[in-house]
Amino acid sequence: MNTQPSRVLSPELWEQFRQGSRIACARLVSLLENRPDLHPEIRHRLFPLQRGAVRIGITGPPGVGKSTVTSALTRQARVAGHTLAVIAVDPTSPFSGGAFLGDRIRMQDHIGDPGVFIRSLASRDGHGGLSPATPYAAEVFDAFGMDWILIETVGVGQAELDVLNCVDIVILVLQPGTGDIIQALKAGIMEAGDIFLINKADQPGVDMVLDSLRFIFQMDAHRPGYVPPPLLTAAAHTGTGMSEVFETVEQVIAKFRREGRLREKRRQRLEQDIREYIQQELWHRYLQLTDAQPEITRVARELTDSGRSPFPYIEQLKSRIRMERNHDQES
């Protein structure tokens, strides 16, 4: 680590965090949300404290009851003795930059339970159904000692699949009357579900959704070794069917662990992590070398009015970077 320890990250903060202070835990999450410059230092120190909590993504279209399912699943997991963190993501307004975070309204059963920590995150710059800080918040809660981390995405449509990159298991929540939505979802998020859950199963139309899903699974049946994902129904607001959901989650975790998939997911996350930091670093270096940002802004402005293509400029820029690099190597 070549970074100077930051003043914001006092030894007291870390000491309090290790001793189980919820204020310190919440603070670290905020710092990861607000201070990208502190990411390396914080995350480096969190790594040895992590114990491999299972990360469970809960995703699906808006209004299907993701928060209610999350809350009901939390209740089941608590009965079984697991401790949990819930990360609930709601969208940031692209106009004001503000966000209305309403998921806690559906999670009031767990107030005062020290085994549950609920944190709402605004999606901010994230466009894939999560906040960019989500995987880092999960690291904080893992290091804080939670067994399970439930990550509830914003209501998703077709391509908001960031959750895939930061969890071990995905529960895709759907509801009756969404047969057409399933058609629309087929290409994107339908492939993401490790467990399919039809919530609001006390409402009419459940069979139709089940039929559509079975039909989709059947299309994959010819693939060697294909096993269709578990398909469950529940009414999370009354708790009906939720103990089956919990048991299925436990079974899938056990299976993924046995098959080495949890380990593989962790490896993939680390690989992605390293790649992203290198990309960032290179971009940063490049900006320093050429002072490109103001130049790009200026060129874009000129091109906007001229109707010319940007590619000659891009080529010129590339050769300049090559020259800078050669110059670097010589000196």
Added chain:
Amino acid sequence: MSGKKIKVVLAKPGLDGHDRGVKVIARSLVEHGMEVVYLGLQQTPEAIVNAAIEEDADVIGLSVLSGSHMTQFKRVRELMLEHGIGDRLLTGGGIIPDKDRDRLVELGIGRLFGPGADIDEIANYIKEWAESRSAGTAET
């Protein structure tokens, strides 16, 4: 859109079902670029302070139209101090007589707004408080 945003926990404590006002406030604070965690109706002071801790909220806003403002604001303030988040702003509004308002302010509670208060004024009050706080600590 990265960087520090003001985070506000908004709630209605006690047995008070009038939530139109607090929803209007929530909406307008979002329009002012804040991140608003809305807890809804019938919250206990314990639940509100617990949420503020977990959310690392800068501000707690209470809406009380039931006449129980003295009890509710006082209790939330006590719990904030007890749990070590006395450095956050407790503010709010409702039907609160001037003399009660003065007594609550003496207890370390921020400005309280009544019917007809200007929404932008509330947002600006919170923003100014947050600015003076971060100037004091030079933190996030």
